[in-house]
Amino acid sequence: MIVQNLSSQKPFTTKDGSQIRSILDRTNAPVANQSLAEASVPAGCVTQRHYHKLSEEFYFILEGEGEMGLGEETRQVGPGDAILIPPGQFHDIRATTTLRFLCCCAPPYSHEDTYFE
Template identity: 75%
Template sequence: MTLNQLSKQAPFTTKDGSTIRSILDRTNAPVQNQSLAEATVPVGQPTDRHYHKLSEEFYFILEGQGTMEIDSETRPVGPGDAILIPPGAWHQITATQTLHFLCCCAPPYAHEDTYFQ
């Protein structure tokens, strides 16, 4: 059985500029097909607009408010919102209040699968 505690996971900054703590991924568990992380974006900050060639992502907003842009469509987001980001979709999230959200990726998140303009 693999059981990881969020509080024991060290935060790091991803290529898009968000701060994440990996809950379950290839670095801390025998993960093969997906990853789960908690992400934080500070108030007034956007992530860098990017896409992933391979990974499909889900964001699930836990706290805060912001705007989510996927392929030039922008919507407000807040607690309880679940967001699907298909592979190849350009996306960016901006915090109007500090955002905390879960990010699931399949296949697992990898820096090498993050592309910018």
């Protein structure tokens, strides 16, 4: 059985500029098909617009308020909102107040699968 506690995970910055703490992924468990991380974006900041060729993502907002950009659409998001980000879809998230959210990727997140405009 693999059990990872969030508090024991060291944060790193993804290619899009968000601060991530991996919960379960290839770096800390025998994960093959997905990854789970906690992401945070400080108030007033925005991640760099990007897409993933392979990964489908879910964001689940835990705390804070912001604006999710997906393709040509934008929408206000807050606690309890779940967002589907299909592979190949440009996206970014802007924090009105500091955002904390879960990010699930399948296949697992990798810097190599992050592309910019």
